[in-house]
Amino acid sequence: MTVTDRTRQTPAPPGRAAPRTGLVLVACCLGQFMNVLDASVVNVALPVIAGDLDFDRHNLQLVNNAYTVVVCGFLLLGGRLADLFGQRRIFLCGVALFTLASAVGGMADAPGTLILARAFQGLGAAVMAPATLTVLGTTFTEPGARARAYGWWSAVSGTAGAIGVLAGGVITEWFSWRWIFLINVPVGIALLAAVRWVVPETRPKGEGRAHRRLDLPGAVTVTLGLMGTVYGISESHVHGWGSLRVLGPLLAGAALLAAFLVIQARFARHPLVPLKIFRNRSVAAANLVAFFGIAALFSTFYFFTLLLQQVLGYSPLVTGLSYLPLSLGMALGGWGIASVVPRTGPRPVLLGGLGLSAVALFWLARLDAGAAYTVDVLGPAVLLGLGMGAVLNATTNAATAGLPAHQAGLASGLLNTTRQLGSAAGLVTLAALSAARADARVSAGADTTDALASGYGLALTWAALFAVAGLVAALFVPVRERSSTPQGTATSLAA
Template sequence: MTATDDSIPTTGGARSRLGLVLLACCVGQFMVVLDASIVNVALRPIQDSLDFSASTLQWVINAYTIVFAGFLLLGGRLADLFGRRRVFALGLALFTLASLVAGLAWSPSSLLIARGIQGLGGAVLAPATLTVLFTSFTDPGGKARAFGTWSAVAAAGGAIGALVGGVVTEWLSWRWIFLVNVPIGVALITLVLSVVPESRDERADRRIDVIGAMAVTAGLMAVVLGIVESQDKGWDSAVTIVSLVVGVLLVAFFLVNEAKFARQPLVPLSIFRNRSVSAANVVNFTTSAALVGVLFLFTLLMQFVYGFDALKTGLAYLPLSLAIVVTARGLAPQLITRLGPKPVLVTGSALSLVALIWLSFVSTDGGFVHDLLGPSILFGAGQGFVSATVTMAGTANVPYTQAGLVSGLLNASRQVGGALWLSVLAAVVAGHAGSLSAGASADGYQQAFLIATVFPLVGIIAGLAVPGVSPAELAAAKQSWGAKKPADSAQGDPPIRGHNRPAR
């Protein structure tokens, strides 16, 4: 045995416990994703209440984003080494405590510090939710449904953030967008400690590669800092250039350290020889970029071109969100268990591509129903297929002991992809319309949607690189998977290629 294992069997009354594990993971991920987007519509009340300056207000968002992105890889590895349930609960505790402080913030600095700690808690929590699913669900069909549900929550959470933020801010106060996390977090910690199985790699050296951890954390933070600063100061500003250069150098040093010097690498580079992991991270990067870009452009179009208020804008996201949920939770798991991840992944990227081409014809004198409803449903369907399948593909062919590592990589590629493309889109739209808030013409949006088609194109190519699964392998998996516990197969081969076989 290479790992402690309280894994839940998949028969009898234990199925209900598995359902509670899935609930805990999905709610935890939803909190993390929602908190990255819910703040946007509350920025003006926050500015008025705490007397933020215009130049520092953006850091209410950036403090969370930068810290979250920087600590994702470390957070994912901690779960493998020190226990997935323990790290899950720790991340929740940090996130909940920081939410309380943010809701009670008395000054700009207190809110920004709390947002940074929220980002740290989220960076520990997000990979833990995914790796707990990976290690708790062993049946291929159950795993596909669990990943589909988790992915639907992760993808739809960003889309409904504007709606939830608008409702809470309008009916209660901006403080409640943070305070609502407190009772949910306390209840969720209790649930995690009660139902989530504990597991970790008992043979692993518990020592952390401190130099590597510091380098990659600081490097990712610097890269994301440079990206977010480019939105305000431009790509040619000193802050942007220095941040990006320092970030790239630190990440390069991290890679050299992991390959040559680290005794216990934080990220063994051999993981990237796994074709499923590499391809899935490319798809994840492009999917996140496309989704964040569409949400950003939709908001600007609806508010500055079509004249929607915050609440109406949030409601307009419901068709897109529902399409994501229906495909990710309902259709994608069935198709994955019948066909394998590859065709579903490629189909989802293709649907997203068609939707973006459709959106490139958006008109100034159109409207939501005429220009956005159809492509938003199509795009949501494509995103649902991809988001459900990329998680399955990305965690395929990896040892049980590296579940947290791969989860951290998937979350990091998602975060960096979204942040990078958002800054590029801001420059495209602003450069065409003069300013984002003055964008009364749809011409700039047409150009931005057309440029965004490159992401699903790359996603299709990367999806084709994911190993295929034959019908015989799928049938064999359905018959014999459930007989093995994750710990028993940590170094062995399950009977299906593309589903958790260790990289060689």
Template structure:
């Protein structure tokens, strides 16, 4: 009786732990998609200008990218339960501050803090799964459900953001994290177990701050070029300071950090260097897609927030189909072929989307491009990750995975700043969106030649 009850209790606890981990990841991903639909309402309420509005997205993305690797290391050094709770608590507190913000600056600052919380929380969720599910098949199933939670958050976020913005206020796209996150914190405090942690704890906080500041300053300076021009001190000053911060980051990582955030020697592996560049381009294109389509549907086609949210469902569905199809296609045709297919589809979809006009109907001008470019997006990530992690030593597979995710976030942030400037420089909003989609198509087209820098995987 006792022997039967103990496994049942263990299985039940493991299921609750899985739920807690999935909910943490769900909130992290939700906060990307849920905000996009609320952007026009945020702009009207807080007085953002055309280039400033992108910082509602970018402040979150940049700090998330800059502190992601640090967050993963923190879970190993300080304990998964402590780090999970700390990350989620910071995420919820920043959500509350953002939901109550009465100025553009306060909202951007709150979004930046949310990004830090997400960077601490997200890696901890995977660490929890890895230590809870020790059987390989059980761990695979758990990670699959964790991935599905992220995909579901992307789909639900657009619709939920529309509902909350339409019937309550844009503020609730942030405030909703507080009660949900509070309940998850309480559950995590009860069900998560802490494991032993090393006594020697070294975190490269300096590196994380420098790389985040560097990319943020470059993005800010790029956004200033719309108003002041590329030769103005208002643009060159931040860009120069950002480049200096990034150079200092490289120096710290190479010479002074005892536990470097990014061991620079890893980039000597050709596959990892090429994969990082490819993911920067992927992030630049697809971050911009969500941002500009949200503005286009609501500001030009005059969709309600709910209708705009529903309009993104085909995009999410196509990404899921592409992602689920990629492994089977890779087994048959190889990862490089799938990577090229994804890049070609993405490029074609963005070129098609660039034909939008003042009165484009959803069925004629949005649905087709959505399916094509998002199928391409879904196909891209898996072969890049497979080629890069396959070229890395086994002990560094986690580091490489983190680098690829960071590259995508950084690319999205810098790309969004650049494309928002391109769009704002046009004579009319629709023309600006067309230019932005053309630039995104050009970025994805570069992936095709870059794919040949990736080595072929070893044969069976």
């Protein structure tokens, strides 16, 4: 995905005023809020959904993974579509698909229907999310204004996940789990109207068909490769790692991902990911940090929710309220660190944030049926929020450092894809480990609640190790050095 130097805006038609930038910002942030919120709002309702639709416990994580894997696979292609066929047109298509899939999910009467609806929600999100960044890049052309707009967009991305858990609890407790999907319908319709009215259209330079080149082989291979890998991991706790049901998908996924890299390096005339971008050390390290950090954070949302409900016996509403300290911590961690990163550079912030997160996750992994919220849950929830809020802010800074303006969109799309991949891979890996531990404890005669607590504790321990892996990756983020500009505010990265 690229920014303004590769697109041109179509003038507003007669009778229509120039785009109002404040409303454009609101529309883009609302679109991103819907994307991220929907990835987490389902978590609180999962136990209720499982009982209502008769889900098998081992397949319950597919409700989340059907969304995240499709988003991950198509996110970069979605950005390319916005570049080639117009930002408003693609934004509208993404919102429409997301809204329609939400309606189907809310009316689902079988596990397969809900999983399919979640997959199409993911496809809509993959088209919508990069379009929001493209719109911001073409609307806010002054550097300071663009930085503030991207700051709001990043803040929404960071806090929507935690807010979604609270919203999911309230909706599930007071209404029905179906409304966590159906609420998107009126919001989506309002967003469609807003995008149609306030978002300007763009066209690429040279509108002939020769310029509309899509890397479809790349998109297909990376999507199928991720799906095969995720499916193989999710089946490992049922059939064992040596089973063909597991090894087959894993090997096929690895081969497809390898083919994707070959296509990007040698054959794609317009690659989804020009591999030379990874020569930028800050970009490469920041994406590695993002992978492990999001694998830890969003996996924690899933297991923390199940632990609160199935081990501690909290209702969906109380579970949602229990997330408030984590949500506030993420907001404070993200906004409070915003003025620090330009002075210190992202590396110290990443190290501190990931260190706090690892401590919090090791602490949460010790919870059992006798845990008290104020003594055993509140402290690590606040620490995790503060740590991950700081990490989300600093990774965005590091992932775009030292790049020319025309690669800013590509860097943003790559970072979002890495985050989605971390979320999907982390969840299925930890779900497999958790289920295997719980099954083994039940087979050994343990109480079901104790077995679940042991399984969720193992998953949270591995989430902490993911945070530690991210901390190690953060050591490779270049040090930020101040340059000698007249104002003394510009910075550069140095090894």
